[in-house]
Amino acid sequence: MAEKEVYKCLNPVGIxxxxxTFPLATRLNTLDGKExxxxxxxxxDINIALEKRLKIDYPNVNWKQKKSYTPTPIPLSDEEMKTAxxxxxxxxx
Amino acid sequence: xxxxxxxxKAGIPTVLIDLEDQRHMVKEWALMMGIxxxxxxxxxxxxxxPEEIEGWIEPMLEALTRPLTDQEKESGKxxxxxxxxxxxxxxxxxxxxxxxxxxxxxxxxxxxxxxYTDGLPIIVPTEExxxxxxxxxxxxxxxxxTYQHDIESYVGVGAEIRKKGNVVAFQPSxxxxxxxxxxxxxxxxxxxxxxxxxxxxxxxxSGCFTGTTANSCHVVTVSGPIAKExxxxxxxxxxxxxxxxNAAIGRTYELMAVNxxxxxxxxxxxxxxxxxxxxxxxxxxxxxxxxxxxxxxLNEESGFKKNESVVVVALAGDGEMRQGFPPGTHRALQxxxxxxxxxxLGVKGIPGPHNWLAYLLRNLPQSREVGITxxxxxELAQKLYEYGFKSKDEVYEWFWKATxxxxxxxxxxxxxxxxxxxxxxIEKTSGKQWKELSDxxxxxTRGDSPFESCIIIGGGEEEECEIFLxxxxxxxxxxxxx
Numbered sequence: 255m256a257e258k259e260v261y262k263c264l265n266p267v268g269i270x271x272x273x274x275t276f277p278l279a280t281r282l283n284t285l286d287g288k289e290x291x292x293x294x295x296x297x298x299d300i301n302i303a304l305e306k307r308l309k310i311d312y313p314n315v316n317w318k319q320k321k322s323y324t325p326t327p328i329p330l331s332d333e334e335m336k337t338a339x340x341x342x343x344x345x346x347x
Numbered sequence: 348x349x350x351x352x353x354x355x356k357a358g359i360p361t362v363l364i365d366l367e368d369q370r371h372m373v374k375e376w377a378l379m380m381g382i383x384x385x386x387x388x389x390x391x392x393x394x395x396x397p398e399e400i401e402g403w404i405e406p407m408l409e410a411l412t413r414p415l416t417d418q419e420k421e422s423g424k425x426x427x428x429x430x431x432x433x434x435x436x437x438x439x440x441x442x443x444x445x446x447x448x449x450x451x452x453x454x455x456x457x458x459x460x461x462x463y464t465d466g467l468p469i470i471v472p473t474e475e476x477x478x479x480x481x482x483x484x485x486x487x488x489x490x491x492x493t494y495q496h497d498i499e500s501y502v503g504v505g506a507e508i509r510k511k512g513n514v515v516a517f518q519p520s521x522x523x524x525x526x527x528x529x530x531x532x533x534x535x536x537x538x539x540x541x542x543x544x545x546x547x548x549x550x551x552x553s554g555c556f557t558g559t560t561a562n563s564c565h566v567v568t569v570s571g572p573i574a575k576e577x578x579x580x581x582x583x584x585x586x587x588x589x590x591x592x593n594a595a596i597g598r599t600y601e602l603m604a605v606n607x608x609x610x611x612x613x614x615x616x617x618x619x620x621x622x623x624x625x626x627x628x629x630x631x632x633x634x635x636x637x638x639x640x641x642x643x644x645l646n647e648e649s650g651f652k653k654n655e656s657v658v659v660v661a662l663a664g665d666g667e668m669r670q671g672f673p674p675g676t677h678r679a680l681q682x683x684x685x686x687x688x689x690x691x692l693g694v695k696g697i698p699g700p701h702n703w704l705a706y707l708l709r710n711l712p713q714s715r716e717v718g719i720t721x722x723x724x725x726e727l728a729q730k731l732y733e734y735g736f737k738s739k740d741e742v743y744e745w746f747w748k749a750t751x752x753x754x755x756x757x758x759x760x761x762x763x764x765x766x767x768x769x770x771x772x773i774e775k776t777s778g779k780q781w782k783e784l785s786d787x788x789x790x791x792t793r794g795d796s797p798f799e800s801c802i803i804i805g806g807g808e809e810e811e812c813e814i815f816l817x818x819x820x821x822x823x824x825x826x827x828x829x
Contacts, residue, residue, distance in 0.1 A: 260438060261436070261439060261474070262435075263445075263471055264472045264532045265430075265432055267463070269524045269525060270427035275423050275424065276356050276382055278360065279359055281414055283412070284412065300399055301396070302396060303400055307400060307404060323765055338359050339359070341354055341361045343363045344364040346373075
């Protein structure tokens with residue numbers, strides 16, 4: 255019977271290449287004296303309060319900021335990457 | 348996410364704050380960027396900022412100092428599943444069940460979602476069906492989908508990667524690629540016929556973007572001779588069910604978004620409601636016979652010739668609205684200047700032609716201040732022509748200028764906060780920072796250019812204009828795929 259015929263059916267899913275995965279960067283022993291970048295992408299209600307609080311509560315950290323109102327962060331320059339010890343991305347959409 | 352991956356690989360520890368409901372998308376992107384163990388915390392949507400950060404400021408800083416776990420130290424290779432050419436062997440009934448299988452997506456969905464389909468039954472893509480579908484193109488089945496010409500675009504990813512010959516990466520986030528055969532498989536599933544395939548292959552060049560957090564609806568318009576060749580509906584009910592070509596091609600967009608792009612509600616497609624136009628896809632053709640004299644079709648507007656066929660893929664970030672004229676009211680306006688529309692335009696008692704677009708201007712929503720795509724019936728276009736617009740460009744210019752408003756009013760809209768980067772960016776017409784402009788300086792509210800807006804002619808006799816709230820789409824040539 256025709257309805258019992260076996261068919262080979264093709265795959266509609268796109269071609270996905272394997273992905274090389276990497277370890278995370280080694281974490282810091284302490285934040286004191288470190289250069290930590292706060293990368294801000296909009297959400298001023300959260301980020302204004304966050305920036306203010308970090309500077310008050312963690313005065314020994316060398317805080318740096320990159321601010322954009324859009325979802326796309328402003329990247330660190332090559333020079334900045336040489337001295338950056340860490341980065342907080344807030345808030346990513 | 349590529350930025351975070353770059354930093355982690357360079358030895359700079361990071362922590363990401365993201366909205367809680369987008370956690371699946373974060374994990375998926377992180378994996379695709381090679382950092383599956385990224386450290387991230389959830390921000391909420393409700394509490395005021397000072398209260399909100401109380402919940403995660405300490406864990407956020409700890410994420411930069413807490414020693415790595417063994418899992419976080421691992422490197423390796425992630426191998427994707429389901430990459431085999433033959434996905435299933437069995438009877439047609441069994442295959443139908445297989446392709447309709449679902450996966451349960453937890454919050455924010457909390458419901459099963461189809462893995463391979465749009466939720467409806469499909470035509471089973473047997474080898475035989477796909478082979479027949481491939482007779483619709485001269486391209487080889489194993490050929491990768493590439494851009495057939497340099498693409499100029501008002502929306503989407505940058506033009507720098509949309510160069511002729513570059514491989515198309517499907518969206519929203521996992522950047523799969525596809526062969527001609529893969530596209531044909533999806534076309535079979537959607538119910539296409541071989542003669543539809545060149546249109547579908549041209550659409551595939553768009554990457555079938557769905558948007559991530561925005562409520563994009565996809566509006567696919569065919570322009571040029573192929574529309575008549577394959578029997579597309581350009582007339583009454585062109586957006587309604589009924590026409591096989593419109594329906595099947597529109598549906599294929601959505602199946603390609605699912606299967607080639609990996610778009611999954613609640614995972615990588617986060618619009619809260621979605622859009623009903625995407626339910627079965629939205630594809631129609633331009634009514635070239637309805638164009639007023641000397642008005643160009645979409646193909647010519649896009650740099651192609653009148654005898655060439657193109658498909659224009661537009662994303663309407665704010666969906667669709669309709670400027671309908673209740674029974675007889677447009678005719679009353681134009682014939683004798685009667686009725687509310689005439690009073691609204693200040694032409695009471697004066698016979699037309701009148702510029703009905705001015706009436707429409709009063710009702711545009713405030714959300715995304717970009718160009719607009721108008722789908723208007725031939726009669727409405729004809730009235731604009733008789734009013735004095737001898738080309739579409741003249742309409743675009745008039746409309747754009749009519750949307751200008753003083754900066755003091757523009758500041759009361761939401762989207763400009765983003766468009767102007769918090770009012771820090773340079774405003775183009777003045778060369779000054781937005782925040783330096785005087786209150787009465789006039790700025791456009793519908794895009795930087797008149798030509799961000801787009802007019803498409805189509806539909807029946809009722810005086811209607813659909814308004815897709817998004818700018819002019821991107822044109823992809825069809826004939827290269829025949």
